[in-house]
Amino acid sequence: MTPLLVAIALAVNLLASLWMQAQVPGWLPVPASAAAPYVDGLFALETAIGTFLFLGCVEVILWSLLFHRSNKYDLDNGDPIEGNTRLEIVWTLIPLVVVMAIAWHTTRVDATLATLGGKERVGGGEQALQVAGRAAAADAGDAGDAGTAGGPIQVIARQWSWEFVYANGVRSTELHLPVDQPAAFELVSLDVIHGFFIPAFRLKQDILPGSVIRYRLTPTRVGRYRLRDSMFSGGYFAANQSDVVVESEADFRRWLQEAAARPLAPSWNAAQESYRRRLERGDRGWAVVPPAPPPMVNVGLDPEAAHEG
Amino acid sequence: MSSSASITPPLRPASHPLPGAPDNWRRFFTFNTDAKVIGIQYIVLALFYLLVGGLLAMVIRGELLTPESDLVDPSVYNGLYTMHGTVMLFLFLFPILNGLNNLLIPPMIGAPDMAFPKLNALAFWLFPLFGTLLMLSFFLPGGPSSSGWWAYPPVSTQNPLGHFINGQFVWIVAVALSGVSSILGAVNFVTTILRMRAPGMGWFRMPIFCWTALAAQIIQLVGLPVLTGGAVMLLFDLSFGTSFFQPEGGGDPMLYQHFFWFYSHPAVYVMVLPVFGIFSELFPVYARKPLFGYPLVALASFAITGLSLIVWVHHMFYSGTPQWMRHLFMFSTMLIAVPTGIKVFAWIATLWRGRLRLTTAMLFCLGGLVNFIFAGITGVMLATVPVDIHVGNTYFVVGHFHYVIFNTITFGVYAAIYHWFPKFTGRLLYEGLGKLHFVLTFVGSTLNFLPMHWAGLMGMPRRVASYDPEFALANVLASLGAFLLGVATIPFLLNLVSSWVRGEKAGPNPWNAIGLEWLLPSPPPLENFEDDVPTVLNAPYGYGLDRPLVADEERYVQRSQRA
Numbered sequence: 001m002t003p004l005l006v007a008i009a010l011a012v013n014l015l016a017s018l019w020m021q022a023q024v025p026g027w028l029p030v031p032a033s034a035a036a037p038y039v040d041g042l043f044a045l046e047t048a049i050g051t052f053l054f055l056g057c058v059e060v061i062l063w064s065l066l067f068h069r070s071n072k073y074d075l076d077n078g079d080p081i082e083g084n085t086r087l088e089i090v091w092t093l094i095p096l097v098v099v100m101a102i103a104w105h106t107t108r109v110d111a112t113l114a115t116l117g118g119k120e121r122v123g124g125g126e127q128a129l130q131v132a133g134r135a136a137a138a139d140a141g142d143a144g145d146a147g148t149a150g151g152p153i154q155v156i157a158r159q160w161s162w163e164f165v166y167a168n169g170v171r172s173t174e175l176h177l178p179v180d181q182p183a184a185f186e187l188v189s190l191d192v193i194h195g196f197f198i199p200a201f202r203l204k205q206d207i208l209p210g211s212v213i214r215y216r217l218t219p220t221r222v223g224r225y226r227l228r229d230s231m232f233s234g235g236y237f238a239a240n241q242s243d244v245v246v247e248s249e250a251d252f253r254r255w256l257q258e259a260a261a262r263p264l265a266p267s268w269n270a271a272q273e274s275y276r277r278r279l280e281r282g283d284r285g286w287a288v289v290p291p292a293p294p295p296m297v298n299v300g301l302d303p304e305a306a307h308e309g
Numbered sequence: 310m311s312s313s314a315s316i317t318p319p320l321r322p323a324s325h326p327l328p329g330a331p332d333n334w335r336r337f338f339t340f341n342t343d344a345k346v347i348g349i350q351y352i353v354l355a356l357f358y359l360l361v362g363g364l365l366a367m368v369i370r371g372e373l374l375t376p377e378s379d380l381v382d383p384s385v386y387n388g389l390y391t392m393h394g395t396v397m398l399f400l401f402l403f404p405i406l407n408g409l410n411n412l413l414i415p416p417m418i419g420a421p422d423m424a425f426p427k428l429n430a431l432a433f434w435l436f437p438l439f440g441t442l443l444m445l446s447f448f449l450p451g452g453p454s455s456s457g458w459w460a461y462p463p464v465s466t467q468n469p470l471g472h473f474i475n476g477q478f479v480w481i482v483a484v485a486l487s488g489v490s491s492i493l494g495a496v497n498f499v500t501t502i503l504r505m506r507a508p509g510m511g512w513f514r515m516p517i518f519c520w521t522a523l524a525a526q527i528i529q530l531v532g533l534p535v536l537t538g539g540a541v542m543l544l545f546d547l548s549f550g551t552s553f554f555q556p557e558g559g560g561d562p563m564l565y566q567h568f569f570w571f572y573s574h575p576a577v578y579v580m581v582l583p584v585f586g587i588f589s590e591l592f593p594v595y596a597r598k599p600l601f602g603y604p605l606v607a608l609a610s611f612a613i614t615g616l617s618l619i620v621w622v623h624h625m626f627y628s629g630t631p632q633w634m635r636h637l638f639m640f641s642t643m644l645i646a647v648p649t650g651i652k653v654f655a656w657i658a659t660l661w662r663g664r665l666r667l668t669t670a671m672l673f674c675l676g677g678l679v680n681f682i683f684a685g686i687t688g689v690m691l692a693t694v695p696v697d698i699h700v701g702n703t704y705f706v707v708g709h710f711h712y713v714i715f716n717t718i719t720f721g722v723y724a725a726i727y728h729w730f731p732k733f734t735g736r737l738l739y740e741g742l743g744k745l746h747f748v749l750t751f752v753g754s755t756l757n758f759l760p761m762h763w764a765g766l767m768g769m770p771r772r773v774a775s776y777d778p779e780f781a782l783a784n785v786l787a788s789l790g791a792f793l794l795g796v797a798t799i800p801f802l803l804n805l806v807s808s809w810v811r812g813e814k815a816g817p818n819p820w821n822a823i824g825l826e827w828l829l830p831s832p833p834p835l836e837n838f839e840d841d842v843p844t845v846l847n848a849p850y851g852y853g854l855d856r857p858l859v860a861d862e863e864r865y866v867q868r869s870q871r872a
Binding site: 027028029035038039042043046047050053054057058060061064065068069070071074075076077078079080081082083084087088091092094095096098099100102103106107109110113114116119121122123124191192193195197199200202203204205206208209210211213226228229230231232233234235236237238239241274278284285286287288289290307309 | 378385601602640695
């Protein structure tokens with residue numbers, strides 16, 4: 001290959017990599033949190049670097065396939081090159097520099113995100129609820145206003161439901177958050193490990209039984225997004241979904257006030273529905289833990305609501 | 310005459326006929342201590358379990374063809390995906406690679422057999438035992454284990470029916486037995502490579518397959534005791550009321566994750582290292598060039614071994630791991646790109662200005678190489694903490710993992726089968742069926758595993774029995790790919806069976822390759838070189854270098870042709 005051909009190939013690969021980088025937003029849900037642009041930017045950068053390296057490797061392989069083929073009865077040898085120390089040093093250093101640079105850049109992105117707060121070890125579900133409730137009550141005392149989010153929102157994960165408890169005592173199976181305001185959470189699991197995953201926020205945190213985990217994030221876009229259980233939690237794991245509703249400050253206050261006025265009632269629950277159908281069909285299938293009763297909440301889940309991401 | 314001064318192979322009379330001899334198939338069902346018989350036992354049984362695991366995969370993909378959970382009950386789905394992973398790892402990939410080790414290591418280093426033949430047979434016979442246990446667990450009242458192949462507590466210790474013998478119990482026992490079997494195998498492979506090499510075969514005259522086998526088996530020796538210990542603790546939590554991992558009793562479920570991943574991340578390197586060895590053996594043969602940078606490629610194997618043991622926490626970035634620990638393990642994980650990069654570039658440079666012959670084995674190597682480059686790039690993405698936090702535990706990881714485990718490792722295993730089948734059966738495989746197998750496999754696996762990355766980026770969690778409608782397109786494509794992969798096994802199995810029965814006679818060296826195993830007749834005699842072990846004079850892969858591999862090479866060539 002002449003140097004000119006190499007230069008053309010590199011230029012084409014560079015353009016292709018930039019084009020791929022530009023495609024990245026199309027492969028992801030709408031970005032709806034303060035973290036999302038950073039995560040997407042990092043992923044897009046890695047896509048560009050990865051495309052460049054992938055194309056370079058594949059082009060050399062294709063060149064060899066096209067121009068260095070021999071037929072199956074031709075047993076002549078190729079050029080007996082055993083190695084090239086300088087080249088080997090170069091291709092040891094290039095990946096080293098590339099991955100270390102990416103890692104260094106990542107630590108800075110990570111410092112910006114800073115979503116994970118402390119973790120407090122507790123003995124079990126009851127104790128976890130007490131620890132989480134204590135902090136929420138204290139913060140609610142400070143704020144004293146039923147109309148604001150107040151203290152941290154308790155996230156209670158069960159097999160298989162989500163329950164969100166606000167500082168003013170409102171219980172909901174939908175997570176409502178005011179846009180552009182930092183939200184704090186206390187993550188509690190009453191049985192097994194669950195994953196608190198909101199794809200549109202690009203954020204995920206496992207909820208561990210025996211720990212109260214403090215967590216924070218800032219939603220930045222009004223809309224209704226999916227919240228999914230990301231850590232396999234047994235029988236009806238796939239059904240353990242809810243929605244995050246990000247709304248304006250005024251809408252959020254109104255929702256919180258209206259919710260406080262509503263009576264507690266069991267929420268619609270996908271796992272319960274599935275389990276009921278299973279029992280109707282004669283309890284066939286392999287062993288499964290019966291779902292916990294649906295949480296008693298002021299605001300239940302609407303299975304028909306359309307989500308954006 | 311060559312001398313074998315340093316090593317005197319023990320001489321034993323042939324108590325059984327040669328492998329490949331069609332007259333006595335019964336030896337494959339006995340406690341046979343011949344490494345070549347054991348190798349074929351491993352490979353044939355592993356291929357049977359490939360079909361079992363594949364069948365499970367197709368039921369899974371059938372369920373995921375539509376968003377609703379409508380083909381099987383979700384509890385059944387969980388059992389199926391758990392057993393799919395378990396079967397493919399513990400009953401297909403580990404055993405088939407042990408089979409290749411058994412077939413290839415002794416002839417490649419000029420040894421008559423493995424160092425401990427009885428231990429070798431024992432390690433093999435544990436395989437049908439734990440395989441049968443796992444299969445029987447399908448018929449237990451509560452079904453098989455359904456907590457995923459990670460078996461994270463507390464899900465894995467819930468035991469809904471309360472029976473003492475339950476799917477999870479049998480699963481843990483089987484995995485522990487598999488660990489024991491692998492440790493026995495590792496002791497054997499390491500000892501054989503360290504102690505039984507032909508005269509003159511110093512480290513840098515040893516084939517890369519043996520380097521990578523050694524690097525991989527050392528991981529088994531270091532890592533498996535940790536997993537087996539974790540499995541025993543899990544068994545006690547499940548069945549005897551301990552609380553190593555139960556918060557109510559002061560335990561911590563995170564502890565299990567450390568035990569599990571300390572071994573199970575390196576386990577991927579146990580599987581991929583021998584495949585790097587296969588690539589390093591085959592590219593020189595079919596490009597007719599020496600392996601580019603052989604010493605560095607050899608050493609890179611041990612760099613991978615070392616790094617593989619200090620990266621496990623990258624599976625736990627979103628599990629409440631503190632920031633400093635995430636960053637430490639991100640850097641160590643990133644470093645793996647360096648030794649793997651060395652290998653990838655060396656293979657590409659080996660192709661460069663070669664004289665490429667596109668046999669089936671070479672096609673699988675090339676396909677596997679391209680897939681592995683892709684998997685390496687998504688691997689670096691997964692190592693970066695914020696990206697992992699978004700795509701971790703989603704289908705992105707499932708896609709990445711299958712690009713490694715199927716599109717690279719299984720491709721490499723297929724390449725090895727096409728390349729070495731003639732050596733150990735004396736018959737050539739049909740190239741036409743082989744190429745059909747390759748095309749179907751490449752198209753099927755790309756269709757199956759590439760769209761999974763997209764589904765994961767969009768937020769589809771792994772292990773779900775049902776999903777939101779926005780993921781339907783990616784899942785339909787993946788399911789079509791999976792069914793195509795099912796079809797692809799038909800020409801493969803047809804080829805294996807019909808070629809073994811009445812394929813063209815191979816001769817000792819059908820690919821005109823350089824290596825000790827190609828100086829033996831096909832199939833090799835019971836104890837390979839017997840009492841006439843060649844003295845190695847040079848590094849392997851001397852294509853075009855006009856130098857002999859061993860002293861008296863011509864005599865060995867003629868002897869292999871006479872047989």
